Amino acid sequence: MTVRNVRPWGGPAVDLTLAGGVISKVFPTGAQSTGAKPTGPTDMTRGDGAQTDERPTDVVDGRGRLALPTFTDAHCHLDSNRVGLPFRPHTGGPGVWTMMLNDRAHWRDAEIGITERVTNLLGLQIAHGTTTVRSFAQVDTDAGLERLEAVLAAREAHRERATVQVVAFPQAGLLREEGSARVLEDALLAGADVIGGIDPCTLDRDPVRHLDIVFGLAEKFGRPVDIHLHEPGDLGLFSTDLIAERTLALGMQGQVLISHGYALFDDPTKVDGLLERLAEADIAMASVAPGGRSRLPVDELTAAGVRVGLGQDGQRDYWSPYGNGDMLDRTWQLAFTLGYRADALIEHAVAVATRGGRSIVDPQVTRLRNVEDRPGLAVGDAADLLLLAGETVTSALMDRSADRTVLRAGRVVADGLRLV
Known part of the structure; x- marks a missing residue:
């Protein structure tokens, strides 16, 4: 060719x-x-x-x-989307648990089945320029493995067009509902590539037990870890320190990612120590370029040697009306929300959305070395x-x-x- x-x-x-x-x-x-x-x-x-x-x-x-380079969507929920379906009013409430319950009440009622929804969105992402994807699949006592199976089916349908890494994601936590940890392990046995976790303090209110389960399965199955972290301020920093401690203890440098984590950077006086800790444990981070006060400083992370990627999160779903399958749009959003105007920084946003995310999905890919790197x-x-x-x-x-x-x-x- x-x-x-x-x-x-x-x-x-x-x-x-x-x-x-x-x-x-x-x-x-x-x-x-x-x-x-x-x-x-x-x-x-x-x-x-x-x-x-x-x-x-x-x-x-x-x-x-x-x-x-083609885009890498380093953080998306293919199983949580209504892209291409009739618009519906937003019915979610405040907080992760309330939003999760709203999703649980509605996700089966969409006009078409979940496997078709997931397959269609993955095809749309590919058509717009994304050929590497890390997608979460919600596994809990309500969905069982149904949503995971839909993501695995979509991956198979597009296997010649994209590389898809699937995260078994306990959106409802691991301790609030009996049997949640068992479902997470079943998901790994069923073909999930990565072990997910979420808000060990604020959702499960027991970070030691939560991380015991997540990192215990990582050690048992030899899989990477990806933890959603929405926790604020010092609480988020505390969870991050526990995650880094376990990463280093198990020799899992390069195999752990913190998704979101925006509030970790709200206090500028604590950023330097945090960057050093992330770099020491080689913990990557993923942003979805949210609005609001908190930001993930992708330029500072890159300069500190931390791998960072961009994703679209859920798209036009029961959590949010935003998202359209186009990583070029989301890259614009990243540059805009970070206030980038200089060409070098805007191009860096593109580098993060392409090779930055690729180095997360495949740690063998050389990470971005600095904000001027265009590999x-x-x-x-x-x-x-x-x-x-x-x-x-x-x-x-x-x-x-x-x-x-x-x-x-x-x-x-x-x-x-x-x-x-």
Whole structure:
């Protein structure tokens, strides 16, 4: 596969040769026809050492568009969405528990079944430029494994178009309802990739027992951990310290993520110690770019060596009317809510939404080194590409054109916001 006339991160125009699921050659545009040498290695080999056939079987005309790594949705709830369905008034109340009960009362009543809803939304995300997803699936005494099975089915339906990592998520906590911990373990046996947790202090009111269950299962099954943390101020910092302590004790550096965690950064006098603690334990963080006072400072996290990604959370669901399956929109929201105006910072928001999140789902992917880092389009990088109309990366984020072509593992999977 050859991709002609694209501008990686808005730079000079190049042609890309894709082979074996990675970028194998990078030429200045037109250089292949003139015999000029490519940048980087002139051939790639498979893992078994055999030579790959690099003769292009297809050509994509980039038409001078930007070339970016595809988006990674590092925090979404595919099982919690009404995207594409008739709008309904918001009926949720304040607080996680009240919102959870509202979702529990309504999620089975949607106009179409949950597997179809999940599969449709995942397809919509892919069509808009996302090819790596970490999705939560609610597992509790009400849903059992039904919502998990829907996410696993959607992953299978789109297995050639996207990588989907599934988190077994105890939205109702682990201690408030008898049998919750058993359902969480059953979810891991059924195929979930990651163990979820939530608000050990404010929801379950027993952080030691809650984290005993979560990290006990992590040790038993050898799985990563992803904990929702909405807890405020010193209470959130206390939970974070307990999470870091267990991460280090179990040697799980690089395998733990705190989702949300906005209130951890409300007191500027405590940020430095927190950043150091997160970096020491290599605990990643994920933002959904919320409004309001609290922010997740992705530039400070990156500078401190902390992996950070972006996600869409639930989308037009029983929790919130926001969300549409488009990570480009959510990246604009991240830049806007953080008050970014300088091009370098706006481009950093795009880097967080692409390679930043990818390094969470796959810790083997090199993390962002600083706010100026623009990785993902060199020889040897995954051939997961978004071709996007725009003069610059910043203008493309402002305009959010529908002129997009999405490649995954060197194959076109979507064009013009439609799956191929």
